[in-house]
Amino acid sequence: MLLPELKLRRDKIRALMAQQNIDAAIITCNVNLLYTYGQIVSGYLYLPLHAPARLFLKRPNNITGEHIHPIRKPEQIADLLKENNLPVPQTLMLEGDELPYTEYMRLSAIFPEATIVNGTPIIRQARSTKTDIEIIMFHRAAKAHAAAYEQIPSVYHEGMSDKEFSIEIERLMRLQGCLGIFRVFGQSMEIFMGSVLTGDNAATPSPYDFALGGKGLDPSLPGGLDGSVLKEGQSVMVDLGGNFNGYMCDMSRVFSIGKLTDEAYAAHQVCLEIQEKIASLAKPGVACEELYDAAIDIVTKANFADNFMGIDQKAKFIGHGIGLEINEAPVLAPRIKQELEPGMVLAIEPKIVLPSVGPVGIENSWVVTAEGIEKLTICNEEIIQL
CATH class of the missing domain: 3.40.350.10 (Creatinase/prolidase N-terminal domain)
Structure with a gap:
């Protein structure tokens, strides 16, 4: 360098x-x-x-x-x-x-x-505030991340488990240059590349402070996929960390096995509305708690508050800083009065979990500019039927 x-x-x-x-x-x-x-x-x-x-x-x-x-x-x-x-x-x-x-x-x-x-x-x-070169690195990572995600439908076949599906997506990520290692600040959070969550496993409480939990495959790594078969009428959320050059690009997309319920599509649309609202409000000088409160206001009026960011165990944030680690400053959470600054890079991730269906919602990486925020991860944000 x-x-x-x-x-x-x-x-x-x-x-x-x-x-x-x-x-x-x-x-x-x-x-x-x-x-x-x-x-x-x-x-x-x-x-x-x-x-x-x-x-x-x-x-x-x-x-x-x-x-x-x-x-x-x-x-x-x-x-x-x-x-x-x-x-x-x-x-x-x-x-x-x-x-x-x-x-x-x-x-x-x-x-x-x-x-x-x-x-x-x-x-x-x-x-927490990135240099121009670091932002260039993020742009490159986001492009590779999106290129891998765009190929996800091609690796699905009927009867797969979440584990088998994840392995194929991980392969797509590696072929795009993903380094694999998922760096997290602190001793109490760890995961392998990210999570693929389907059905009710998305609401399973985890000890880790990620947006959604998951049982995991073994008590030694209690988070993420649990070996569930992908079933008709259920959603699948892919949230694999995009470490292509050391910088942890973050993105989630939702897929469906067949058609979902009308409620699921409505809930997904609410998450897109939250993302749009936050994108319109976020700019230098805006406090993190203001963005969190705006998200809670929208999801409450839409009657999805009980399922927002989990069900029985909820994540108390809707976004976080990213960088060389997946959980950097700032955190978009209640009572966090830290203000956004130019050069911060954020993952914004409003998500809703529906019993018997699974997770819906969105996550993208954004950079704070002098005027607002710019989206880095560009690919289809609707629920894609597999």
């Missing part, structure tokens, strides 16, 4: 560090290294406030260049800084919400006199 782009990203973090009088940061978690260094390594990016960043590298051993220092262990960082006449930080930022406790304590001990602060919120805030 070009150095000017990496410097721009690092300077976004530095600006936030300066506001809190933080002298330096040590960055070592994969996603944050990808953001600040352009690739994942085993090592530590040392980011001082007023000097060039330095990489203290363990693996791979074939990276060389200015400001790159091979090391065996992080304790060498302090001595190498002194050798290069760099000051010892008085306040040091670590990825406190992401590092294991042992690693956090080990890195803290490198500079025993320094005050240690949690830098995860700062890095996530910097990452």
Whole structure:
């Protein structure tokens, strides 16, 4: 990745560090290294406030260049800084919400006199607004994502299970260049590529904080498809993460096995209306809770509130930031007063679950512009009969 782009990203973090009088940061978690260094390594990016960043590298051993220092262990960082006449930080930022406790304590001990602060919120805030190059990456990912989804009807055959259907769609995604890995912030959320939900499984509560749940195939991964056969009169929602270049493009589309009930088509139309309303309201300066409240107002007036974002267990949001991870800031949820900013990229996903039928609704990825929001994922949004 070009150095000017990496410097721009690092300077976004530095600006936030300066506001809190933080002298330096040590960055070592994969996603944050990808953001600040352009690739994942085993090592530590040392980011001082007023000097060039330095990489203290363990693996791979074939990276060389200015400001790159091979090391065996992080304790060498302090001595190498002194050798290069760099000051010892008085306040040091670590990825406190992401590092294991042992690693956090080990890195803290490198500079025993320094005050240690949690830098995860700062890095996530910097990452929440994307650079021009990141938005280009999203456009490319969205195009590949849509190209895969457009082929979904071609891989369906009668009598398939949700598992068999998902495998074929996953193959389409991989052929378009999807990397497969589904990156999520936090230790309590995980899934394989995404979910394919049909029938009543879409309303099955899950421990994960995704828009809809699903039983899953095994208690070790309790979310998503459960092996159900795709049945006449039921819907199928495909929600596979589009990681084609590191950036998690997000999109859901609904298919039907034969015809659905009139109620299902009406509910789907309500979700499209919610999407249209949010698209008309969203712009820089608008608070996240305003968009959530607008969605709740529409779905309540349409008498689908009891089935919105789940039935017995509901997701308390209708959208979220996306980026190198699927769940970035901001979150479109009640009492979230954070305002939209240009460069934020969002997944907006109003969904309704109907007993005996399954899920309907829509999800697209959008970028916040100076005037409003622009849709990235462009393909058919109606329920497609298989």
